[in-house]
Amino acid sequence: xxxxxxxxxxxxxxxxxxxxxxxxxxxxxxxxxxxxxxxxxxxxxxxxxxxxxxxxxxxxxxxxxxxxxxxxxxxxxxxxxxxxxxxxxxxxxxxxxxxxxxxxxxxxxxxxxxxxxxxxxxxxxxxxxxxxxxxxxxxxxxxxxxxxxxxxxxxxxxxxxxxxxxxxxxxxxxxxxxxxxxxxxxxxxxxxxxxxxxxxxxxxxxxxxxxxxxxxxxxxxxxxx
Numbered sequence: 378x379x380x381x382x383x384x385x386x387x388x389x390x391x392x393x394x395x396x397x398x399x400x401x402x403x404x405x406x407x408x409x410x411x412x413x414x415x416x417x418x419x420x421x422x423x424x425x426x427x428x429x430x431x432x433x434x435x436x437x438x439x440x441x442x443x444x445x446x447x448x449x450x451x452x453x454x455x456x457x458x459x460x461x462x463x464x465x466x467x468x469x470x471x472x473x474x475x476x477x478x479x480x481x482x483x484x485x486x487x488x489x490x491x492x493x494x495x496x497x498x499x500x501x502x503x504x505x506x507x508x509x510x511x512x513x514x515x516x517x518x519x520x521x522x523x524x525x526x527x528x529x530x531x532x533x534x535x536x537x538x539x540x541x542x543x544x545x546x547x548x549x550x551x552x553x554x555x556x557x558x559x560x561x562x563x564x565x566x567x568x569x570x571x572x573x574x575x576x577x578x579x580x581x582x583x584x585x586x587x588x589x590x591x592x593x594x595x596x597x598x599x600x601x602x
Contacts, residue, residue, distance in 0.1 A: 378418065378472035378502050380426050380451075381566035382443065384574035385412075386556055391543060391580050397557045398539040403514070406532040406546055407554045407579055408493055410480035412443035412571075413454045415494070417469040427451075435461040437471075440479075445570030454479050460492045463529040467521060470501035475517075478532075480551055488551040492529050494521060498564060506564030510576075547582045554581035 444450025476496035562576035
């Protein structure tokens with residue numbers, strides 16, 4: 378298994394949501410947290426690949442940030458012990474990597490500390506990023522085997538009525554909008570940092586420097602071409 382960074386989305390405006398509601402995408406809640414890679418790696422070879430000093434937790438688990446190698450990353454994500462225990466209980470195969478979002482610091486008072494799992498990148502030393510998202514999603518659901526709880530979950534999602542789903546997110550204080558993933562989207566998996574994937578689109582209802590201001594003006598957005 379090699380350290381490969383999963384992709385990040387292009388951004389579009391809510392006026393384009395209907396353009397993606399074509400039975401070719403799945404919409405997930407965009408969570409207002411910190412991107413986290415959960416890696417099970419018994420020989421700790423992942424850390425050796427970038428001379429990291431990250432400490433394993435639980436049964437040879439690493440909880441890493443998405444910070445690129447050229448920027449001094451990845452760094453440790455200090456998840457609470459309850460989350461570690463739940464991930465341990467999944468009995469992940471060695472050399473498995475999950476793509477997640479950790480909610481804690483930004484969402485104090487809105488949502489208890491929680492880890493949301495939304496993709497699987499490596500599984501048992503096999504690069505799953507080459508598979509289309511719709512297949513990876515099925516693999517993920519089988520992998521977690523309904524072992525979810527108050528501190529570990531998966532994002533809400535839908536395959537239809539994206540505009541309605543987006544409006545629902547505006548009423549949830551710990552979400553920023555939606556992420557649209559094309560059924561056939563694979564992962565670029567760069568070795569140094571997260572790259573933008575044209576088949577993954579984020580549409581936010583709030584943003585700005587503090588991430589908390591409603592988005593009202595399309596000219597203020599970096600719109601998907």
